[in-house]
Amino acid sequence: MEKARRPLRVSLFAKFTIVTILLGILPIVLLTTVMQRQMLTEYRDSLETVYEDAIAYSAYSIRARLDSYTDLSKFCYYYNYSSQGDFSYDYNNYDNLHKILTGEYFTDSADVAASIRWEMGLFLNYLNKTDPSIEATHFVYAPAGQTPVCYHKGNYNNSNFDDALFLEMIGYSRLDTTSRKMLLIPTHKLDYVGFRGSRTQYVLTVGRNYYDITGTVGNEKYLGTLFIDLSTDTFDQLFDTLNLTDGGTVYVTDAAGHCYFSSDETLAGQTLDTSVEPSHGQMCLQQEIPEYGLTVWCTQSRLPIEAQIRAMQQIITVVAALSLACLLLGAMFFSRRLTQPLRNIIQHMGEVESGNFSGRIPVTSNDELGYLTQRFNRMSAELDTYTKQVYVAKIKQTEAELNALKSQIYPHFLYNTLEVIRMTAVSRQDNMVAEMVEALSDQIRYVIGTVNDLVPLRREIDILTKYVYLLNCRFNNKVVFSCSCGHLVDCLIPKLILQPIVENAFIHGIKPMEGQGHIQLAAERVEDKIVLTVMDNGVGMTEEAVNRIYALLDSDQPGEKKDYEWGSIGLKNVHDRLRYLYGTEYGISLFSTPGVGTVIHVTIPGNLKSREDKEENTHADHADRG
Numbered sequence: 001m002e003k004a005r006r007p008l009r010v011s012l013f014a015k016f017t018i019v020t021i022l023l024g025i026l027p028i029v030l031l032t033t034v035m036q037r038q039m040l041t042e043y044r045d046s047l048e049t050v051y052e053d054a055i056a057y058s059a060y061s062i063r064a065r066l067d068s069y070t071d072l073s074k075f076c077y078y079y080n081y082s083s084q085g086d087f088s089y090d091y092n093n094y095d096n097l098h099k100i101l102t103g104e105y106f107t108d109s110a111d112v113a114a115s116i117r118w119e120m121g122l123f124l125n126y127l128n129k130t131d132p133s134i135e136a137t138h139f140v141y142a143p144a145g146q147t148p149v150c151y152h153k154g155n156y157n158n159s160n161f162d163d164a165l166f167l168e169m170i171g172y173s174r175l176d177t178t179s180r181k182m183l184l185i186p187t188h189k190l191d192y193v194g195f196r197g198s199r200t201q202y203v204l205t206v207g208r209n210y211y212d213i214t215g216t217v218g219n220e221k222y223l224g225t226l227f228i229d230l231s232t233d234t235f236d237q238l239f240d241t242l243n244l245t246d247g248g249t250v251y252v253t254d255a256a257g258h259c260y261f262s263s264d265e266t267l268a269g270q271t272l273d274t275s276v277e278p279s280h281g282q283m284c285l286q287q288e289i290p291e292y293g294l295t296v297w298c299t300q301s302r303l304p305i306e307a308q309i310r311a312m313q314q315i316i317t318v319v320a321a322l323s324l325a326c327l328l329l330g331a332m333f334f335s336r337r338l339t340q341p342l343r344n345i346i347q348h349m350g351e352v353e354s355g356n357f358s359g360r361i362p363v364t365s366n367d368e369l370g371y372l373t374q375r376f377n378r379m380s381a382e383l384d385t386y387t388k389q390v391y392v393a394k395i396k397q398t399e400a401e402l403n404a405l406k407s408q409i410y411p412h413f414l415y416n417t418l419e420v421i422r423m424t425a426v427s428r429q430d431n432m433v434a435e436m437v438e439a440l441s442d443q444i445r446y447v448i449g450t451v452n453d454l455v456p457l458r459r460e461i462d463i464l465t466k467y468v469y470l471l472n473c474r475f476n477n478k479v480v481f482s483c484s485c486g487h488l489v490d491c492l493i494p495k496l497i498l499q500p501i502v503e504n505a506f507i508h509g510i511k512p513m514e515g516q517g518h519i520q521l522a523a524e525r526v527e528d529k530i531v532l533t534v535m536d537n538g539v540g541m542t543e544e545a546v547n548r549i550y551a552l553l554d555s556d557q558p559g560e561k562k563d564y565e566w567g568s569i570g571l572k573n574v575h576d577r578l579r580y581l582y583g584t585e586y587g588i589s590l591f592s593t594p595g596v597g598t599v600i601h602v603t604i605p606g607n608l609k610s611r612e613d614k615e616e617n618t619h620a621d622h623a624d625r626g
Contacts, residue, residue, distance in 0.1 A: 051298060052285055054242045055250070059287040059296045061238045062252065066206070066292055069228065070182045072130060073208035076139075076226050079123055095214045097123065101141050101223060117151065124153030133234040135190065135203050136161070139210075140172060141224040148172065148224075160194030170205055170227060177222045183207035184292060186258035187232060187269045202268045203229040204260055232261040232268060239263045248300040254293050341365075345376055352380060436473055454608055457523065457532075458489040460498050464521070467499060471506060478517065479510050485523035491530060492608040494577065500570025501534045501588075501600050509538020509598055525606055529586075532602040541592040553588060571600075578604060 080096045099105050100123070106115040124137040135155060142148035152161035167173070169192055170185050185205035207227045211220035239250045244263060251262030257274055259267045278284035278299065285298040344361050351359050360377050363370050461483050468481040481502075502519060510517030522533045541549075553575045575588040582605050592598035 048283065048285075051242070051283070051300060052287075055285050055287045055296055055298050058238050058242070058250070059289050062235060062294070062296065063289050063291060065235065065238075066182070066184075066289075068131075069206050069230070072127070073182050073206060073226060073228065075127060075130075076123075076208065076210050077213075079126075095212070097210070098212055098214065098223065120151040121153055124151060127228065128153060128155050131230075133231045135229040135231050136193070137229070138166065138227040139224055140167070140227070143221065143223050154193060162192045162194060165192040170207075172225075175207075175225065177209055177225070179209060182292075183209070183225070184254070184260070184294075185227070186254070187260045189269065190229065202232050202261075204232055204235070205229050235261045236263065242298070244298075244300065248298070250296065250298045252289075252294050252296050254295075260294065341370075341373060345373065348376070348380075352383070432473065436470060440470065453495045454492040455495050456489065457485060457491050457493050460493060460495070461485065461489065461521065464498055464502055467502065468519070475511070479506055480516060480518045481521075482518070483521045485521065488523040488525065488530065491523075491606070493530070493532070493604055494581065494608075497574045497578070497602060497604070498532065498534065500574055501602065504570055505534055505536040505538065505598065505600070509536040509540070512539050528606050530604050530606045532604070534600045534602070535597065537597040540594040540596050540598055542594055546590065546592055549590065574602070578602070 076097050100116060100119045103112045103116055105119070106112045109115040120139060124139065127137040128134050137153050138161075139151045140148050141151070148167065150161070150163040150166060152163075152166070154161070169188050175183070183206065185207060187202050187204050189201060190203050205227050207225050209222060210224050210226060212223050213220050215221070235252070242248075242250060242263075244250065249262065249264045249267070251264065251267050251272070252260045253272055253274055254260070257272045259270050259272050262268055274295070274297065283298075283300045285300075287296045288294070289296065341361075341364070348359050348361055359380065361373050363373050363377075464483075465481060468479060471479055498521065502521075505519050506517075510519065518537050520535045522535070524531055524533075549571065552572055557572075571588060578586045578588070586603050586605065588600060588602055590598065590600040
């Protein structure tokens with residue numbers, strides 16, 4: 001007879017490794033070999049698109065900056081300021097600057113030329129303050145047939161201007177004085193400043209011709225030109241976002257090839273030949289700014305880009321190889337880490353099957369396997385404990401039943417004995433003793449039972465009344481007790497939370513004082529809480545004593561120890577019970593004034609229900625769900 005073949009057993013470690021290779025390593029190899037070429041081709045195409053978008057954005061930014069200076073250059077037509085008043089725009093009066101230049105404002109001045117120069121300095125100074133990129137402002141006053149007069153104002157770093165050199169640098173003799181647009185003067189050096197504290201070497205100058213528009217329309221006379229020197233650093237910053245590689249350059253020229261500003265500082269102020277075709281391996285992009293006759297050029301060598309692509313290919317290959325190695329090693333490591341705890345659990349399960357519950361598995365991780373190991377150890381411990389409890393439970397059950405019978409006999413015997421004493425006092429016509437015994441019996445019956453039971457507030461008040469009655473029997477009507485709880489007398493409160501506080505108020509507040517004292521109980525509802533207040537007019541406490549009680553309430557001590565005896569146990573017990581049952585927002589708070597009295601607030605939840613109510617609600621919920 002042929003022997004049956006056993007099925008081939010493949011371990012979990014081998015399965016996990018095979019699946020990792022098939023689902024992890026093969027996709028990485030395919031991604032590296034097949035998808036790499038497509039990704040890199042798209043990178044070449046998208047890189048040129050990125051540069052085109054960046055050049056277009058740079059052109060837009062330059063246009064926006066020049067538009068702002070176009071508006072600023074019109075300032076000379078709106079200027080309305082004198083050294084005797086404050087500056088303001090005056091759109092109805094266009095000849096304010098004309099009156100300053102011609103001296104009409106200074107007919108009474110002893111030195112008209114000095115007054116004009118002073119007022120023009122104020123005008124140019126205002127322009128300087130309008131933009132931080134302004135290095136200096138100038139106004140050339142040259143009506144027909146007169147020698148040009150130059151007015152200059154630099155920022156706080158520039159002063160002492162050379163008029164002749166300035167006119168030469170801006171090419172004033174070749175200036176188109178008929179143009180109504182903003183003029184662009186090619187970038188030039190700031191050599192006409194005798195003292196220059198600024199680091200700016202090159203400036204771009206914009207200008208605006210100023211005409212006498214007080215006459216007839218179409219016959220405006222040329223009076224002069226306003227020039228504004230701008231730092232080229234402001235425009236150079238617009239190219240920082242291009243991220244040019246080595247050999248890449250961005251520059252701005254006009255139709256004549258004058259370079260206004262460039263990422264290569266050596267090209268600023270030069271005249272470039274923009275008609276030259278780019279060499280092989282070089283990318284040349286351009287974006288025109290037709291409003292100002294400018295063109296933004298970008299020349300970028302393709303060799304660094306191709307080098308970056310080759311470097312990216314090498315990086316992808318290295319990363320793929322490292323990923324494969326890490327994936328393989330990680331698969332082997334985690335598969336072994338997964339299977340070893342399972343082997344330990346299987347081994348200890350065999351020991352549990354044989355009845356050995358004392359063995360424990362070391363927990364070496366905080367993941368699911370560690371949690372499974374913890375649960376297995378807990379199960380073994382609970383099985384061990386359960387087997388022991390099964391044998392001990394029967395022995396202790398009989399003992400517990402006997403103790404229960406004894407606990408029922410002792411209170412019954414005590415009540416019967418007190419009743420015999422009371423009836424004896426009644427038979428001897430000692431009504432006071434009979435009433436005291438009856439009050440004591442009622443208190444003992446109230447105290448014996450579950451401390452956590454809930455009782456109506458009126459029942460607690462009844463016990464307090466009897467307690468105060470016993471105190472007055474002993475201390476000859478020392479204390480008067482009053483209550484103002486209103487409609488809250490039927491609310492449920494924890495049992496025995498007021499008697500210790502009233503007792504503390506009598507012992508420490510009323511008893512030490514001379515004459516009769518008064519203890520008052522009040523109750524009020526504050527939102528979803530009930531606040532019970534016990535007030536006395538006793539001797540009161542100092543701030544130090546109040547702080548000592550608060551420290552006791554927050555501590556773990558049962559009370560305040562004095563001369564081998566514990567005090568304030570009642571307050572501490574009530575406070576701990578409330579915090580344990582309902583949370584830290586409930587408990588006791590107090591304040592006191594020496595010679596005036598003490599006030600103690602007891603805060604409890606306002607929606608407490610008895611066990612019967614809870615069971616009734618539970619049955620109702622089950623009925624609704626059914």
